[in-house]
Amino acid sequence: MTGMTDLDGRFAGRVAIVTGGALGIGGGTARKLASQGASVLVADVNDEAADANVAGITANGGTARAIHTDVGSHDDIKTMIDTAVSNWGRLDILVQNAYDGGRRVQGSAIEVAEEDWDHGMGLLTKALYLGAKYSVPEMQKTGGGSIVNLASVHGFLMAPRKLVYEAGKAAVIGMTKQMAIDFGPLGIRVNCILPGHIVTEKSQTATWDRTPGGLEFFEQQYPVRRTGVPEDIANAISFLCSDDASFITGHPLAVDGGLTIQLQEDLGVALGKYARENEFEMPY
Numbered sequence: 001m002t003g004m005t006d007l008d009g010r011f012a013g014r015v016a017i018v019t020g021g022a023l024g025i026g027g028g029t030a031r032k033l034a035s036q037g038a039s040v041l042v043a044d045v046n047d048e049a050a051d052a053n054v055a056g057i058t059a060n061g062g063t064a065r066a067i068h069t070d071v072g073s074h075d076d077i078k079t080m081i082d083t084a085v086s087n088w089g090r091l092d093i094l095v096q097n098a099y100d101g102g103r104r105v106q107g108s109a110i111e112v113a114e115e116d117w118d119h120g121m122g123l124l125t126k127a128l129y130l131g132a133k134y135s136v137p138e139m140q141k142t143g144g145g146s147i148v149n150l151a152s153v154h155g156f157l158m159a160p161r162k163l164v165y166e167a168g169k170a171a172v173i174g175m176t177k178q179m180a181i182d183f184g185p186l187g188i189r190v191n192c193i194l195p196g197h198i199v200t201e202k203s204q205t206a207t208w209d210r211t212p213g214g215l216e217f218f219e220q221q222y223p224v225r226r227t228g229v230p231e232d233i234a235n236a237i238s239f240l241c242s243d244d245a246s247f248i249t250g251h252p253l254a255v256d257g258g259l260t261i262q263l264q265e266d267l268g269v270a271l272g273k274y275a276r277e278n279e280f281e282m283p284y
Contacts, residue, residue, distance in 0.1 A: 011033055020043070023044075024200035026097040082134075093145060125168055132147060146190075150195070194260075196227065
């Protein structure tokens with residue numbers, strides 16, 4: 001677990017919820033916001049990891065607590081919002097990050113089962129709608145707030161046989177813009193982040209530790225010649241939630257090391273050249 005920086009007070013007195021806040025992007029975001037003075041509710045289905053993240057935050061001087069939350073459950077989402085308000089008296093920031101990566105369905109429209117479509121859309125879109133439904137009235141009571149939805153570079157650029165994920169992440173971008181229009185007059189800004197490939201605790205263990213040289217090859221796709229880490233996304237979320245971003249709303253911010261600015265045909269040639277020169281068998 002990356003250590004927190006000294007408390008800097010940017011979000012002193014404010015209350016934040018981070019869904020999927022135990023590990024990965026959510027875990028890093030919870031630590032970042034807490035390090036800047038926010039009281040953070042870490043909402044996750046992984047109770048053990050959520051408790052560990054909270055313990056790390058409090059050991060470093062931050063304020064946090066964990067709550068078991070399945071964002072596929074209407075009742076869990078409402079309880080999450082109510083818990084933050086009952087504990088700290090207000091709600092200022094909602095980071096909607098949670099998704100069941102273990103059930104990322106592959107397939108085209110003729111391959112995907114209807115129940116998998118419903119499950120995926122429930123987590124990718126309905127959960128965000130419900131999060132806004134219950135958080136906005138609480139933010140309005142204190143004069144405003146900030147919602148950050150996690151989309152993806154997959155919301156801009158599609159990949160074969162990923163209908164559910166690509167459609168869901170594209171919808172997040174549209175929902176973010178719509179929410180920004182609807183809630184801006186209430187003092188609530190809504191933005192979304194489009195991460196590139198982020199190396200999390202899970203992906204490091206499940207993929208890169210088992211593929212020698214694979215991550216180095218993957219990094220060649222990025223103009224900055226590295227993939228991301230959770231702190232890269234947490235830093236962007238912190239900025240969007242801060243007063244420094246008070247004139248930014250409805251914006252899909254790509255935090256992707258330049259991945260989406262490239263001509264794909266040129267990138268393919270470059271990757272092929274790299275693979276040949278390094279005698280590396282391309283993984284796809």
